[in-house]
Amino acid sequence: MLGRRIRRIEVVHPDVLRESTRAFADRVRGREIRSVTRRGKNVVLHLTGEFALVVNLGMTGRLLAFPAAPERRVRPTHPAVRFRFADGGVLVFDDQRRFGAVECLDRRAWRKRSRALGPEPLARAFSARALHEATSRSRTAIRTWLLDQRRIAGVGNIYASEALHLAGIHPARPASSLTREEAGRLHRSLRSVLSAAIVLGGTTIRDYRNARGEQGNFSRRLRVYGRNGHRCPRCGATVERISLHNRAAFFCPVCQPAVAT
DNA sequence: AGTGTATCCTGCAGGC
DNA sequence: TGCCTGCAGGATACAC
Numbered sequence: 001m002l003g004r005r006i007r008r009i010e011v012v013h014p015d016v017l018r019e020s021t022r023a024f025a026d027r028v029r030g031r032e033i034r035s036v037t038r039r040g041k042n043v044v045l046h047l048t049g050e051f052a053l054v055v056n057l058g059m060t061g062r063l064l065a066f067p068a069a070p071e072r073r074v075r076p077t078h079p080a081v082r083f084r085f086a087d088g089g090v091l092v093f094d095d096q097r098r099f100g101a102v103e104c105l106d107r108r109a110w111r112k113r114s115r116a117l118g119p120e121p122l123a124r125a126f127s128a129r130a131l132h133e134a135t136s137r138s139r140t141a142i143r144t145w146l147l148d149q150r151r152i153a154g155v156g157n158i159y160a161s162e163a164l165h166l167a168g169i170h171p172a173r174p175a176s177s178l179t180r181e182e183a184g185r186l187h188r189s190l191r192s193v194l195s196a197a198i199v200l201g202g203t204t205i206r207d208y209r210n211a212r213g214e215q216g217n218f219s220r221r222l223r224v225y226g227r228n229g230h231r232c233p234r235c236g237a238t239v240e241r242i243s244l245h246n247r248a249a250f251f252c253p254v255c256q257p258a259v260a261t
Numbered sequence: 262a263g264t265g266t267a268t269c270c271t272g273c274a275g276g277c
Numbered sequence: 278t279g280c281c282t283g284c285a286g287g288a289t290a291c292a293c
Contacts, residue, residue, distance in 0.1 A: 015269080041287080059286045060271080078271085097270045099287055140264070149288080156286060205286060206273090225286095245265070248284085267291085276281085 001045075001065055001091055001211075005032045010082040016061075016095060017081070018103050027104045028053065028083070040117045040153030044110070052110040054103045055093060057208075061100030064092045065211040074213030096207060117153040121190045132183030135175040142178065142186075143171035143249045155190065158203050158225045161250045163189040165224045165234075170256040171249040172242065179260050196221065224250040 009025040011017065017024050031047040038044060043063060045053040055063055064076055068088035076094040081102050083091040093102050105113060118134075119126045134152075138145055145151060146160040155163070164171050166189035169182055178186065202208055202216030205226070209215060223233050228241035232252035242249050 056287080058288075061286095095270095096272075097285085097287095099269070101288085138263080144264090147287085158286065203286075208286070246267090247287095263293105265291105265293085268289085269287105272285090274282105274284090276283105277279105 001033050001085070001089065002035065003032060004085040004087055004089060005030065006047075006083050007086045008084040010084065011080075012082070013080040013095075013098055016093065016098050016100055016102050018101060024102075024104055027051065038154075039114050040120070040149055041156065047104075050107040052105045052107070054101075054105055054110065054113070056101045058095065058097065058099030058101065060097045060207040061093065061095035062207065062209045062213075063211055064094055064209065064213055066090045066092070074209065117149050118151045120153055121155065122194055126187075128180075128184040128187035131187045132178065132180050135178050135183055135186075138175040140175055141172045141244050142169060142175045144245045144247075145175040146190075147247070152190075154194070157247055157249075158205075158222070159190070159193050159197065161225045162223060163193045165232075165251060165256060166193060168255050168257075168261060170258045171251050172244060173258065173260075177260060182260060224252060226250065 006028055009028055011021040014021050031049055031051060033045050034048060035046045036043065037046065041056055043055040047053055064074060066089055076092045078094050078096040079092050080095045080098060081093040135142065135145060143160050143164060146155045147157060161171065163186060167182065167185040169178065169186060197203060197218040200217040200221065201210055201214065203218040204215035205219065224239050227239045228250055230239050232239055232255055235252065235254045237252055237254040239250055239252055
């Protein structure tokens with residue numbers, strides 16, 4: 001989609017916007033996509049005029065790109081917003097549940113938003129030591145801690161469970177109870193889980209698709225997420241599911257004991 | 262400041 | 278088959 005100019009915006013479901021359709025469309029129309037980056041779970045399309053089109057997929061959102069010559073591969077099922085390009089192509093934000101969001105922020109607003117997010121776990125600057133210092137200040141369950149985007153950016157429920165399993169840390173452990181060694185293991189696990197998932201194109205449970213409409217292949221590599229009742233790939237014990245702050249957490253009771261190791 | 266609860270919305274699986 | 282309940286990748290507005 002790089003270099004394309006957005007000629008027309010069609011908003012099917014205004015509830016994925018954070019402002020009026022009119023204000024949104026007026027700000028986006030006529031701009032060109034200069035580059036695409038990511039911050040945490042947000043896809044950022046940098047537009048001419050220093051504007052950032054910020055897309056959060058939520059639970060069921062997807063950004064589907066259709067080039068000018070439609071080779072008809074995937075059809076959007078729940079189009080919420082369509083960006084039509086001057087060259088005939090179209091980018092669709094498709095979202096069954098509409099928990100996702102699409103916003104157009106100016107430079108200043110985007111910087112402010114980005115500053116409110118925690119560090120990128122894959123950035124060089126993100127150290128085990130910094131992670132330990134940060135976790136030591138909170139008594140909330142480590143799984144819940146990992147989901148808080150202000151503390152660390154981009155970790156969702158799937159990767160939180162997977163990283164904790166790899167690190168051998170029980171999801172309900174208070175963040176502040178992690179030893180330096182455990183924080184070190186968690187730091188490594190987060191990085192390896194996230195980078196492996198990126199290489200495999202993400203995790204498709206049901207809805208996730210990349211811009212070409214293809215599923216992510218990390219689903220096959222899940223060790224505990226959604227696998228309660230199955231055997232732990234490391235020790236063979238039965239994976240359990242518990243509810244933590246109203247969200248499921250999956251873990252192996254043997255590999256992830258409730259006390260520090 | 263930090264934590265727990267409810268809410269937004271659609272669709273699917275499982276029990277009866 | 279049909280109805281009901283619970284649950285789902287996320288984030289945020291509240292009350293306390």
